[in-house]
Amino acid sequence: MPYAQIGPIAVHFPEKVETNEELQREFPRWDLALIEEKTGIRQRYIAAEGETSSDLAVAAAEKLFADQQIDPNSIDFLLFCTQTPDYPLPTTSCLIQDRLGLPTHCGALDFNLGCSGYVYGLAVADGLIQSGVAKRILFLTAETYTKYIDRADRSLRTIFADGAAATLVTAGDMPSLRGFKFGSDGSGADMLIVGDGGARAPEDAIPPRHRKRWKSRLYMDGPSLINFTVDAVPQLIDQILQQEQLTDADISQYLMHQATWKMLDELRIRLELEPERLPIELAEIGNTVSCTLPILIDQLRKSGRLDRESVNMLIGFGVGLSWAGCLWQDLAGETAG
Template structure:
């Protein structure tokens, strides 16, 4: 039976660049240098008014098709991960299918999973391909969290950026993605949330875990998220290793969701790995939610940091609480990397 191969990736950022220097100018009372030291973020891209996550998704897909000479008619299935859809319904993936000119026999599925979404998407693609349902899957992630953030919100505006990423998943004989493990703890739902806009009445809606300090629609309890991450993710890593007869030294790169520098440094400390093996790459784009891992892979590929014979681990975690991890060997050739 065929397996899924994680192929070329294309990334699209909005045109508007918001630097820390700009924020300092707008809000002289903010200690931007202290914030940047904790987050590791120096700038982020922000979607324009009227620009949606699907616009970023379509741009990333069109870039992928053009760079890799991919025929849109060759796509069997579209998997689209976002928490900022254009509408409650119809499914945004259907809109993207039409805009990209994908065939009408192509499946299209939205899933709302945030920071663990890319790894979940890989598992879905592997299942579709291994079962013979599809041979070429387009996995797309895009977010515009900025739409949920009030301009005066110091805690969130300095962290989240908007972006889209398109990843081609092809059928291949050689196993490239395996060892999936997942985790869910819905008791943490009240630590990162947007409680309005759905069918639940306001008086019955989920309430923030602690006092809401900012007027943003998006609420985040950073300390609780860090505690959840540093407890759950090292256990996930060990479970994946044990389930596949590996040790921590067997892993060349731990490619984690790029949340903040502080969170990733705590994981480095807890797991006793340095930034050469658990890289931090969010200074110039911020936390782009479901797109951080494909952005990270694309950048490391461009610098020839990922070799075909290396064994790597992909780990996503966050909103829900939801987390997921898998093992990955990059059987996509170095020549193809440079073409992408």
């Protein structure tokens, strides 16, 4: 039976970089030192006006194809995860298929998930490969959350960033992904929401959990999200370990959605983990939503912090509410081109 493996990854960011120093000059009253201490973020990438998630995704895919000498005709399925699609319809993945010159017999699917989206996408890819439907899947994540944020929104502008990642998921002889577990709780939709732009009239939209302090289309209740995370993620870890008959000692690293330093540090404390077992690598990037996990994997590979023998846990959590996790061994690495 074939099994899905996370092959090479290519990352693409917009040209514009926004630093905390620039924000401090624009808003002298903001305490950027305190904000940076909590978020762990020093700079963010910002999509240009008119630059969309498909533009970023196509650039990431083209980089992947060029760097790994991948023939676009070898791709038999395209998965695209975003919460900032180009249009309500048509499906953005179909537009990407055409722009990349992928064959017309290639399947193309969008799915709308945020911070848990990478793990969900890996599960879909694993199912497609194990069922024999696909052998080489182009899995793209791309977000332009900054387009939802008002310039004067201190709570969001200092956190969210734009970017894209392209992952080649290939069929291998050994299972590298296993133990998938998922969770969802729509009663927490009011913690992180954009209440306009869909078919439901804004006046009938789900109201934000608390008073909306900023003009941004995007609303986030940070404290409630932290409380949700530090409760749901440890339970998710326990479920995966019990299902796979493992213990914490069997896990090399916990690779988690890179939300903010404060949230991840709360999890490190709650889980009693050494810093190197829960890496935090968002200072120069920011929170890129569905892209944080592939970006993190790419960073760890390039710095030599992943190997074939180690068992790691991938964990995503956030908007929805939605969360997901699985076990992963890097059996393919950079050799799956």
